[in-house]
Amino acid sequence: MxxxxxxxxxxxxxxxxxxxxxxxxxxxxxxxxxxxxxxxxxxxxxxxxxxxxxxxxxxxxxxxxxxxxxxxxxxxxxxxxxxxxxxxxxxxxxxxxxxxxxxxxxxxxxxxPVQIGFNRRFDAGFAAARTAVRSGELGKLHTVRCTTLDPAPPPPAYVAASGGIFRDCSVHDFDILRWVTGREVTEVYAVGGNRGAAHIAATGDADTTGALLTLDDGTLAVVSNSRHNGRGYDVRMELHGFTDSVAVGLDDKLPVRSLEPGVSFPAGVPHDFFMDRFAAAYRAELAAFTEVVAGVRPSPCTIEDALEAGWIAEACTLSRQRHRPVTLAEVRGT
The missing domain is CATH 3.40.50.720 (NAD(P)-binding Rossmann-like Domain)
Structure with missing residues (x-):
């Protein structure tokens, strides 16, 4: 083709x-x-x-x-x-x-067909997490934690056009949260701070954020993001159920040092770039698109999917600005 x-x-x-x-x-x-x-x-x-x-x-x-x-x-x-x-x-x-x-x-x-690029859906770890949730092996979920920490902030021109950290960075966590759990977010409460780059604060955006999300079945999700993680590029997800708990991103390139005596994990060189962390996922994502082009599979990430993650980002942005919980119904105007 x-x-x-x-x-x-x-x-x-x-x-x-x-x-x-x-x-x-x-x-x-x-x-x-x-x-x-x-x-x-x-x-x-x-x-x-x-x-x-x-x-x-x-x-x-x-x-x-x-x-x-x-x-x-x-x-x-x-x-x-x-x-x-x-x-x-x-x-x-x-x-x-x-x-x-x-x-x-x-x-x-x-x-x-239109496919929107949310590459984490094609990462082997996140795919395994989805299977673990959908199969019931974790039991009923009660807590999910998602993390995306960049090693350094993007340049001023990028920040000025990004729409803010929730729309640019956190949105990946919002999408993968929906995809893995199969649940929808109903309410958010988000906060943010500025501990580093002045050009981010100058736009009115935050460089470090935290959001507490309530899912439609009562599960709580915590999403943590920052533009400053000096040790490397850190993307993880934890899912805690009444039967078992699993994590994505706990490999030897995890950019966190353990201080426990005698513990050598993680032993590798930390991830330092998103293309390094998700190289295989990007290949799988575009291979999936060739199947969409060939007509042998539907879009694995539709415009509707992308907009759902976008509404969560919109709610978090409003929540941070107004210092209060925001429902998804409020930002949708429904």
Missing amino acids: RIGILGLGRIGAFHAETLSALAGVESLVVADPFADAAKAAAERFGAQVADSPEALLAAGVDGLVIAAATDAHPELIRAGVAAGVPVFCEKPVARTMAEGVAVLEAVRGRGV
């Missing part, structure tokens, strides 16, 4: 490398507003260069991967669906929830 890629920045170039090595992908067509980025990808992966999204879609692509800036996502998703081309788009669907809902309404019922 022939796959088009719009956007050849860090993640777009990474996707180009991954796709070029996947069985069934015969060729790539790439486009980027920065001609040098597209040219470099073309030379590296033997791709064809298109000078615009329209030209790329007209080049006979079977699937479209959108790795462009967030502001371009709504228009590009619509364009791909209008052309009848299955779409993979990195999260988020749009900068605001209103824009995201508008995209959903525009493409609903068109019969063209």
